Amino acid sequence: MSDPRALSGYWLRDNCPCAECRDPGNDQKLFQITDLPAGLAVRESTEQDGHLAVLWSDGHRSRYPLARLAAATGPGLGDPDVPADPDTADTALRHPGDHRTEAAKRLWRAADFAAGVPEAHWDAYLADPAERAAVLRAVRHLGFAVLRGVPATDRQVLAVVRTFGHVRVTNYGELFDVRVEPDPNNLAFTSAAVAPHTDNPYRDPVPTLQLLHCLENAAEGGDSGLVDGFAAADLLRTEAPADFALLTRTPVPFVFRDRTTELHAERPLIETDALGRIREIRFNNRSIGTLRLPAADLDAFYAAYRRFAGITLRPELRLTFRLDPGDCLVFDNTRLLHARTAFDRDGRRHLQGCYADLDSLASALAVLDRHTEALDTLQELFEGAGAAEYLGEAVTQAEHMRQAALLAQRDGAPAHLVAAALLHDVGHFHGAVTGAQLMAGTDNRHSRTGADLLARWFGPEVTEPIRLHVDAKRYLCAVEPEYRAGLSEASEHTLRVQGGPMDTGEAAAFAALPAAADAVALRRWDDRAKSTDADTPGFDHFRPLLADLLAAGAAGAAGTAGTGGAAPELCGTAERRR
């Protein structure tokens, strides 16, 4: 593996993680594949410091973390993610796998939920990122989850969607009402049973998620049913491989028309990926249109279709449960078939539903996981390297940062400044130049390194004061003579390495920056946070504050649907930076 000649050259170059090849802000590549010359080859390669350094025949230089290379080229094809490395938490050499296929799912039968279905209370879901991640993970792995205690009010289902994604509007509107009112004069509303099916197969792309929020359910009967369509297809594959294969390769027309709509889609009942893995189920007899095939092929198709339909009706596959007011069922419409038992006409039952998509849900889950990972990484830093390094002061780096945060908190600073104070020196532990080297006379630009690291997780309200906190020292030395006089010996030492006091022009430019005031405030806590007798709380004390900041940032982004966002691909990569 460490011999780069055993690697594919264009693949290796396409995955170069350098800042020239890849935008550090969003990991998007900054070159076209056609920009690489024909006959590209490795001219030299060396291993050092856990990295593979490559000099290419066109003069470009690349540097790859060996662990990531090993993971990306090793035998574990299809394995879960390589664990994140905070030094290189980008997409280069990471392969998340296709989370839409059966390989990423846990197939189930009804008995698997004898102890209960995957569920969470709405309040806990909102308050606790771990609870939220568990719900989203259940939808991704099992195909569904139930939220309990969601306020049983009109349009509340849209608020549920906003916690992880965006509504997919269809001809049924932004949301739809599943409401059956007893009215024997009107055939338009029935209380009949509905067999397991997926929704909107006549849409292409089909909505990949569905939500059903129960507002009222006073009827006898009317229970909800779910069938794992992947499990049913898996059974078909085992019991009748030829039928399975036929259903994966026969495009089936699905049709819906009413006065204002005429939808046609043509997709197989069971869709597999290029590797033959089950990836999507469409199953809805009501909207299957007319297949045009030779009669013998039709006979074969209908035999396979009826066999598959029979499997979906097996009682052991069907999970039945009741939605009560306040329950919101979230499920994968490309995998689970949903159904309803019959109920008495005199009972009132009212659900509100809407559609959404799995990609946004998976994104929300990944961001939640990233937050957990971030907090764990920071905690480890405070309790590991940070607790060991002194950097010229009488307190450890970790204690220094915790003291700064406590001072900010005691001064009534807002959460983002407490976080900035807590994290202001994390740059000493990352990047090519260490804090010790700074002390030896090489500026490690730790304010910038730290801000860049933290920008993966936190917004500019946290990162920009950190980015400027060294400049704030140089600024204060320029405008407040008594400030410089009060600097510690180590701080006076690093001031010189960092460029000395600002001149008048520099100071004016600094003061005009939006984050200047916050950076100066941070600087003053920084300077005071060197007490050896302070009784400073541990990282655990600050973790919830950081968690809230992370959650608020992600929620803010999910809630921006109504405003113009940054421009996607058309506008050029550099414009993607935020």
Next chain:
Amino acid sequence: MSDPRALSGYWLRDNCPCAECRDPGNDQKLFQITDLPAGLAVRESTEQDGHLAVLWSDGHRSRYPLARLAAATGPGLGDPDVPADPDTADTALRHPGDHRTEAAKRLWRAADFAAGVPEAHWDAYLADPAERAAVLRAVRHLGFAVLRGVPATDRQVLAVVRTFGHVRVTNYGELFDVRVEPDPNNLAFTSAAVAPHTDNPYRDPVPTLQLLHCLENAAEGGDSGLVDGFAAADLLRTEAPADFALLTRTPVPFVFRDRTTELHAERPLIETDALGRIREIRFNNRSIGTLRLPAADLDAFYAAYRRFAGITLRPELRLTFRLDPGDCLVFDNTRLLHARTAFDRDGRRHLQGCYADLDSLASALAVLDRHTEALDTLQELFEGAGAAEYLGEAVTQAEHMRQAALLAQRDGAPAHLVAAALLHDVGHFHGAVTGAQLMAGTDNRHSRTGADLLARWFGPEVTEPIRLHVDAKRYLCAVEPEYRAGLSEASEHTLRVQGGPMDTGEAAAFAALPAAADAVALRRWDDRAKSTDADTPGFDHFRPLLADLLAAGAAGAAGTAGTGGAAPELCGTAERRR
């Protein structure tokens, strides 16, 4: 063909068009495929009146139009639609085909648009259904069209989407700004060229449509480019079949992450359907993640990928044009690659974009086509059978209906009542019992037949007065003795066949119906519309009024996104009726 033993039995039964098998309101099937017994067979079959009548082994009876059967089973697999038959304008035995594959497209090169790109002016697009259909058809067949003269105002692009579908919200928001402002201090905005690519390949499902609306373009350069990705893939298939095959079967990871988003999708660069036809292109080097394959496979993939990328850059494939303020480009993001030339940093350029989906666009087009078909059908009826049949009066049916409409128009009736007056007797020309048979003593329920026929196209404001116009006669005979005295001889004759005057209870119930007043108004025009010397305008006079009503109905439905719609599949088929 006419021998049903040559047909697939389950297929034939699954396509039974009877009202027991298929909801007349929305054509959705009312049975599950598993409801059909094992060993189902044709017991008897006969041909009559252009239909095949089948008695099934389970006792069910079906009746199929022979022409539709022939079309559905004939050699023209993949042919366009069977022309509509107004008697059976349902989905049974119709096969629209998969409009997403290359088979339904016209592949192109830049030179094909030497005479200009497909375009329309916004005003004409809004006013003229034919213009609107032409634009949507261009997007469907060619992959794009340009609307000119769209008001260059903020968020106007969303109004364009609303004419044919729904916005797909993404992490970029409901809409996004492609805005480049010269600011040499800020690398976040560039004026660099952007190579041909598709957007959001890291989404699954990918947004299938994109809109770009130019608000300002004062820059030198910054021209837009489009490449037909299907044509490029077709060239690859011709020039390097093995490379083409490799790209269709290699799942490629696409990745996007920023602070609030982490999207992964895994799909081939060229997606084909089960029959091997090109169906979707994803092409975006910037967001391709790390493939995990053996080195030899990676070499082969990269060779194929680079070859395909090279084809997309061929000048003869690239259509270049300029978007000026007010221009809105609508294009298929699963087929066309879009690009931009470089431009000077000092020029201002601002586009607003958003995403939407092809399925709704195809639906809007199908409904527009259906409207044209409806108007043609009605015109033919007025100028054909309607102009020949007298039905006991001195004027033809067509003249009678045109007179009724003219009377309504002269009375200042709203458009929907003019339409109701014009179309109130179309039921005489449809259904199993003819108008002549009504005169012979069999009630042909023409008010109901007509209303049901028209409900495919018109809303209840048109159809319900028509449905009630015979009851209105029976009502008026009950409550206005002088009304009955004024009936024509033929009308007095049919009154008896239709059930005679209402009794008191019937009359009260009728008067309580929402459409009762409109039905009574219609009835009075109906009764007066029997003049032999009236100079009544032809159908052409009324056609624009009908066209406007049809367009308003469809637009009303497209604009209901904010309100709760009818419930989709879960609520049971009968609930789908409107």
